[in-house]
Amino acid sequence: xxxxxxxxxxxxxxxxxxxxxxxxxQLQAVVAQHDAxxxxxxxxxxxxxxxxxxxxxxxxxxxxxxxxxxxxxLTCQSGITLDQVLEIIVPKGWFLPxxxxxxxxxxxxxxxxxxxxxxxxxxxxxxxxxxxxxxxxADGQTxxxxxxxxxxxxxxxxxxxxxxxxxxxxxxxxKKIETAYIKQTQIKAKxxxxxxxxxxxxxxxxxxxAWIDCLQKxxxxxxxxxxxxxxxxxxxxxxxxxEHPLQLPKKSQLTMPFNLPEFVLNTFTVKAFNWLYYGKxxxxxxxxxxxxxxxxxPLDAILHWNRGYGKSGFxxxxxxxxxxxxxxxxxxxxxxxxxxxxxxLAVLKVFGQQHDLISFPMEGYTLALDFPVRKGLFExxxxxxxxxxxxxxxxxxxxxxxxxxxIFWKSYPDAKRFQEIVQRxxxxxKFRSIQSDRLLLTKPQ
Amino acid sequence: MSTVLILGAGSDMAVAIARKYAREKYNVQLxxxxxxxxxxxxxxxxxxxxxxATVHAFDALDTASHAAFYASLPVKPDQVICVFxxxxxxxxxxxxxxxxxxxxxxxxxxxxxxxxxxxxxYAARKSGTIVGISSVAGVRGRQSNYMYxxxxxxxxxYLAGLRNxxxxxxxxxxxxxPGFVATRMTEHLALPxxxxxxxxxxxxxxxxxxxxxxxxxxxKWFWRYIMLLIRNIPEGMFKKMKM
Numbered sequence: 001x002x003x004x005x006x007x008x009x010x011x012x013x014x015x016x017x018x019x020x021x022x023x024x025x026q027l028q029a030v031v032a033q034h035d036a037x038x039x040x041x042x043x044x045x046x047x048x049x050x051x052x053x054x055x056x057x058x059x060x061x062x063x064x065x066x067x068x069x070x071x072x073x074l075t076c077q078s079g080i081t082l083d084q085v086l087e088i089i090v091p092k093g094w095f096l097p098x099x100x101x102x103x104x105x106x107x108x109x110x111x112x113x114x115x116x117x118x119x120x121x122x123x124x125x126x127x128x129x130x131x132x133x134x135x136x137x138a139d140g141q142t143x144x145x146x147x148x149x150x151x152x153x154x155x156x157x158x159x160x161x162x163x164x165x166x167x168x169x170x171x172x173x174x175k176k177i178e179t180a181y182i183k184q185t186q187i188k189a190k191x192x193x194x195x196x197x198x199x200x201x202x203x204x205x206x207x208x209x210a211w212i213d214c215l216q217k218x219x220x221x222x223x224x225x226x227x228x229x230x231x232x233x234x235x236x237x238x239x240x241x242x243e244h245p246l247q248l249p250k251k252s253q254l255t256m257p258f259n260l261p262e263f264v265l266n267t268f269t270v271k272a273f274n275w276l277y278y279g280k281x282x283x284x285x286x287x288x289x290x291x292x293x294x295x296x297x298p299l300d301a302i303l304h305w306n307r308g309y310g311k312s313g314f315x316x317x318x319x320x321x322x323x324x325x326x327x328x329x330x331x332x333x334x335x336x337x338x339x340x341x342x343x344x345l346a347v348l349k350v351f352g353q354q355h356d357l358i359s360f361p362m363e364g365y366t367l368a369l370d371f372p373v374r375k376g377l378f379e380x381x382x383x384x385x386x387x388x389x390x391x392x393x394x395x396x397x398x399x400x401x402x403x404x405x406x407i408f409w410k411s412y413p414d415a416k417r418f419q420e421i422v423q424r425x426x427x428x429x430k431f432r433s434i435q436s437d438r439l440l441l442t443k444p445q
Numbered sequence: 446m447s448t449v450l451i452l453g454a455g456s457d458m459a460v461a462i463a464r465k466y467a468r469e470k471y472n473v474q475l476x477x478x479x480x481x482x483x484x485x486x487x488x489x490x491x492x493x494x495x496x497x498a499t500v501h502a503f504d505a506l507d508t509a510s511h512a513a514f515y516a517s518l519p520v521k522p523d524q525v526i527c528v529f530x531x532x533x534x535x536x537x538x539x540x541x542x543x544x545x546x547x548x549x550x551x552x553x554x555x556x557x558x559x560x561x562x563x564x565x566x567y568a569a570r571k572s573g574t575i576v577g578i579s580s581v582a583g584v585r586g587r588q589s590n591y592m593y594x595x596x597x598x599x600x601x602x603y604l605a606g607l608r609n610x611x612x613x614x615x616x617x618x619x620x621x622x623p624g625f626v627a628t629r630m631t632e633h634l635a636l637p638x639x640x641x642x643x644x645x646x647x648x649x650x651x652x653x654x655x656x657x658x659x660x661x662x663x664x665k666w667f668w669r670y671i672m673l674l675i676r677n678i679p680e681g682m683f684k685k686m687k688m
Contacts, residue, residue, distance in 0.1 A: 020629055022457065023482050060457060060629070063489035077485065088493055 009046040011313030011373050022060040038433040039166045041106030046316045047401025048434040049161045072174035078108030078167045091246050094174035097129035108167040113398040114159035114359040118207035121352035127158035131171040138426035156421040159359035163422045163431050177231045179245040182295040184229035185287040192222025199350045202228045210348040214337045248291045309372045315401050318368035321393035328391030343370040358418040360396045405440045450474040450522035453529025455482040457628035461644035465652050467494035476503035505529050505555030515562045525563045526576040538592040552596035567616040576619045577604040584672045587688045620661045623647050624668040
């Protein structure tokens with residue numbers, strides 16, 4: 001059936017014919033039936049990477065096939081969400097090896113985007129923890145690939161935005177935990193220089209991320225809060241928490257019922273930041289033990305927070321610059337704060353080493369912030385793209401909805417090799433999205 | 446621990462029902478034609494909910510095999526949920542007897558055949574619950590789907606009669622008329638969102654209605670009134686409508 005589909009940024013929205021499957025033969029039939037199709041999970045990439053005239057929803061293909069509780073391995077179908085995985089593994093003392101800032105994505109999406117988390121500088125991206133992946137390719141064959149087997153397909157699938165085929169079954173390793181809590185420390189930084197110094201000082205922490213206040217100028221430019229954390233041990237817990245160390249306390253969830261005028265979310269974030277930053281008794285550094293949910297998924301507590309940006313939607317702009325391009329970070333952040341169009345808060349994170357075929361992370365600084373869609377925005381972002389390129393950086397495809405193709409080809413050094421592998425497995429370009437056509441990774445029809 | 450048998454366990458609605466019962470700590474028997482469809486769900490239920498799930502080959506159309514199928518179950522279930530159904534294609538069924546027969550045999554004859562066997566067992570044991578997933582399409586025949594509707598009408602009447610008979614044996618029968626449900630079977634249809642239930646809503650409604658020994662439920666409450674309205678349109682007017 002034809003319907004309007006958009007991903008998390010509500011931009012772009014397209015008319016799409018989406019079909020679901022829950023069995024392998026149903027998937028094969030749908031893939032065989034179309035010349036142009038893309039797999040879609042829970043629609044949490046921000047832009048057009050999983051949008052196409054025909055999409056195939058993996059959400060009903062969500063069965064857990066094996067859970068090795070002894071050694072910490074999970075084998076599951078690709079449509080299961082991280083949320084469901086956590087429900088299964090946390091009570092048994094295991095955690096996701098890598099998680100992005102929302103648990104509402106599917107495992108298939110985690111691989112197609114090769115997601116990173118607050119522990120990238122220690123644990124790398126999701127692909128590092130994948131034992132193997134089964135991919136249904138264009139000719140109807142399901143091929144198993146891994147770090148050692150059909151490696152070309154594996155590296156083109158991790159971060160490959162679904163262009164090699166449909167990810168069907170995945171085996172990955174888990175991280176051992178003693179409790180469902182995180183011992184976190186929040187440290188205030190007066191400006192950008194200080195927060196970058198703090199990242200270095202606190203780099204032995206498994207998890208780290210900083211929230212930057214984009215509105216400050218002068219000495220306070222880049223004023224931020226660095227949040228670092230470790231999985232708490234039972235000794236860290238309060239007596240009440242220690243009664244059920246692997247269970248989270250009950251929580252309620254708020255829902256954003258409709259699209260809000262666009263200033264509201266910023267008002268909300270301003271207040272949240274001020275509360276954190278200036279809050280009474282807030283020392284330079286505080287440490288406390290919190291459930292894993294608010295630590296990893298602060299925004300998931302508000303269902304549909306994306307509606308806070310209003311009807312025309314928003315784009316999230318996330319780029320990474322290499323370590324030696326700190327000056328670029330300052331330049332770009334200044335441009336954004338001078339323009340005043342971005343969200344009040346930006347997320348800054350230091351990535352560790354990674355060099356994969358097409359995955360986004362590289363050793364350096366990554367910054368992410370939201371821009372509500374408005375007249376003139378895309379021209380402005382084009383200017384930022386040039387700056388990112390000048391400083392040898394690149395943009396995250398899972399957030400992208402508008403990058404020009406030449407920026408992509410210039411900023412991803414292995415794009416050509418990636419395209420060759422995609423074409424080897426899919427010579428007719430069956431798997432394609434609006435994004436892949438826009439970036440000329442596939443030939444627009 | 447109680448056991449539930451799900452007949453037609455391959456569908457989206459059946460998956461949701463199986464997960465709901467497993468979450469409530471029932472052991473689950475999954476029955477459908479293709480065993481390979483059921484194995485992933487079997488693993489999923491056992492890993493997620495720590496219950497025992499088994500898989501059983503069952504073909505609704507092969508009525509001759511039903512007695513042996515029921516006899517072969519390792520444990521007799523405390524509850525049987527008949528989920529299978531076949532929407533078919535109305536227009537094809539008007540010209541093609543095979544399609545018409547498949548609609549009738551899946552939705553009516555096949556269901557009657559297996560539930561007769563279950564009913565006799567439960568009557569003898571003086572306990573058990575039978576749940577039949579019928580359809581609002583069975584309330585009144587409409588030109589767009591009266592093949593399916595008439596078979597479901599038969600099934601609804603069968604369940605009502607069975608409820609009446611088994612009441613005296615302490616056996617409960619629940620009829621479910623889900624209205625529109627967003628599943629693979631209906632994904633090509635433009636269903637009004639307000640009137641459309643998710644498979645999970647159906648599963649929750651079935652579980653609590655069976656526990657509360659309700660007789661007939663609609664998943665979304667306003668369907669009861671929609672069907673009341675549809676039932677009361679005079680036939681002279683109804684036949685002229687295009688629906």
